[in-house]
Amino acid sequence: MNFLGSHLLSVDQLSRDDLAHLSEVARKLQPVARREKVTRVLEGAVLASLFLEASTRTRLSFGAAFSRLGGSVLETVGLTFSSMAKGESIADTARVISGYADILAVRHPEAGSVAQFAQTSLVPVINAGDGAAEHPTQALLDIFTIEEEFAQRSRPVDGAHVLFVGDLKYGRTVHSLMKLLTLYRNMTFTLLAPEMLSMPDGVVGLAESRGHRVYPITRLPDDTMEVDVIYTTRIQRERLQGEQIEGYSRDYHVNRFFVDHMGGDATVIMHPLPRDATPGSNDLSVELDSDPRLAIFRQTDRGIPVRMALFSLILGVADSIESTFRDVRWHRLAANT
Amino acid sequence: MNFLGSHLLSVDQLSRDDLAHLSEVARKLQPVARREKVTRVLEGAVLASLFLEASTRTRLSFGAAFSRLGGSVLETVGLTFSSMAKGESIADTARVISGYADILAVRHPEAGSVAQFAQTSLVPVINAGDGAAEHPTQALLDIFTIEEEFAQRSRPVDGAHVLFVGDLKYGRTVHSLMKLLTLYRNMTFTLLAPEMLSMPDGVVGLAESRGHRVYPITRLPDDTMEVDVIYTTRIQRERLQGEQIEGYSRDYHVNRFFVDHMGGDATVIMHPLPRDATPGSNDLSVELDSDPRLAIFRQTDRGIPVRMALFSLILGVADSIESTFRDVRWHRLAANT
């Protein structure tokens, strides 16, 4: 796609070149994201951040990214706009708000509704999550994380073995990320999930049609493996029934035993967050928190440079941005870190 | 009125010279509102935007206008302040918040309460809507829209024929706008509404006392007419009873038939938005959306330059503002527009 002036609604819009381009710009913006450099390239621009469904961290990440480019952020949060509650169509709402802002980030609980926003918006719209359908910026920060982690290990992403584990049916992030990974060459995907929570056929078929190997399994293999990426998600236990719960912990609970069994020294452990810390949730174990292979916080941190890169490309300032950098003049970190 | 340092609480404060002055400044600020120019004239200033009653679009419009002048925006939204819930008086709340900000925009569900805010505020207060009473900035953007649309048609507003149609009893925007239009010369007002939703006597009397012609009617006339402005509002159908509903659609529903019957080639069609898109609402028809006479989106867009002009005049920067303009450096519009 040509990012300039475009809406980003779905990962289906993106080619491998697009991913490379975005990662290159995100890499250039890391000094800003890391608070070493300041830029004001978008000073005077306005982001309207419309979270018709609450998502605090995604909203704050978009807001921080736009603020660090020098722009101003206007937000609204809640199930409905007050005007929508009065019967206003999405077409009217989008047209009106797009008269105030330079770019919109929109989250909406219903699949397809962000695309409807884009139809009458005067300015570019970024999908910040539309129900179970898409969350493209999460997939992009996941790709950037894999790129960066592999680069640190001096390895190419092509040819990698990625294990997705957990709820692969309802987790939109795993669908979007696996779609983007099919743009690479010669991939192997192992999909570990209970039968009832398995990856949709469409995503599996896409990977196979592009020549990748896909191995859906329902239990932890007896033999050890050494995958390159373990990507796990929060399990919605409320959807599981009877027998699945029995063997759940050993088979799908990513803890030290799981990582020893399925990973190796160079394995990258990922999770889109939040992880469920309530007892018995069996989400990604905190016993891995000091394991350097655990990339989950580097992953969330990378949401900032990725979203900055996206804003920069869509608004056409990516090429000139480095010339606007200046040094940060304040103290950057907590004394206890 | 002298805008400098003043509260704007009611359209009753405004003379025709004030309207001309405000429109002149709004016109100067259009390049900023249209995202062709950037100004940072209010860099360092703070707007406190207190929406004690939710109104997403009005809040975002005030916020965008202040942001585009370079200022920072602090907001609170909700039925009450947490401090008001603890029994704090409006006098105390206003005094405290006015110690933080340079200007306040206040929406409140109760008539007269914004004027109470102004009494103890250290800084100017703009009424962003107080219940059924006033919403002066909406009336000002309506006036600016009429001025601009008429100027494009090379016609003066003096002598115009304005048709108000719909709920003329509860719609505060039509009251405020009609009051401001009485400041012009030789106007004709046709007021088309069911008996139970007719324009208040006070507004009609004001227009008549200033020498204008006022024709209240309850049904669509049999003969065609050619008014200069058709201004319609969302009907609160829940207030209508029995027989009125029968003839409602043909008489008060602004659609292609209505416009053909009452308008001409140069008629300006307006609506304060939101319009109710739910089936059977009979609000302004989407079949007019591609009609160039439909000014509703140009109307809402003009909220930005009008509110910028108001901030600039009240804070005393209107005269010097053009000298602070610089070019926008980013891409301005969606690729599909």
Next chain:
Amino acid sequence: MNFLGSHLLSVDQLSRDDLAHLSEVARKLQPVARREKVTRVLEGAVLASLFLEASTRTRLSFGAAFSRLGGSVLETVGLTFSSMAKGESIADTARVISGYADILAVRHPEAGSVAQFAQTSLVPVINAGDGAAEHPTQALLDIFTIEEEFAQRSRPVDGAHVLFVGDLKYGRTVHSLMKLLTLYRNMTFTLLAPEMLSMPDGVVGLAESRGHRVYPITRLPDDTMEVDVIYTTRIQRERLQGEQIEGYSRDYHVNRFFVDHMGGDATVIMHPLPRDATPGSNDLSVELDSDPRLAIFRQTDRGIPVRMALFSLILGVADSIESTFRDVRWHRLAANT
């Protein structure tokens, strides 16, 4: 404490030198707080303001202070984060958000939870109130107010007589302020409260161990006194029972009679606000509003320079800040003031 890069979680961290240092910086920043000067020293920096419990005025005060230093403010308000609602630990939430921002201001309904935030945050955390436990920035603006009011009267704070009156048991602000006042020399504290709402033993003991005089009393003395500070708080009447209510008004209601009885010409009258204006609340009387000794609005105004000073010290820009000042270019006050 060394402010640079530090968390501010409790007044217990502070020495008298710290108070003097903070007041000195706050004094330097008064021209910015008073809207005579603009600084952009923190341009590019981001404050994440997390109010997991609503507190409009404190949130707006933090936001205004950071905005006036040139920074951007991201906020979230509400009982829980959406991610916390999904079972996320405080440790994860704090780590994630701290990847977006340069500094956090956190209010939380539970005592100790802000300190938990600080444990995994990459950036400094300021406690904006954690339940009944601490609200250190309120105590700091109270100290700054006492310093400034005494300086105007050309008197030292050492040796002063401070009267605390009202609910001394549940009001966290009086605990924190009295703790900080024990850092001065030779103080006298009179504590006027019903038995059931008396100052906790720990605070009284601390004052006595540092050599100050403490006089807990339950009724207004028969003889007049002349204290230097009267500090009163909102009474939670719902906690009072039977006989206390009888004599309440005369003994604990700070009105003209009370001030005549207990104060003198130079007495400073303070209240952390909000004050309860509902009839029968017996909170600080509005009949004192025109009394120049009433410092309550100067007190709340001083929240801005104090919070600016805190941000400046923690982020390491306090020393260079005056060199960044420039004149305000807009009109500063309402025409009616």
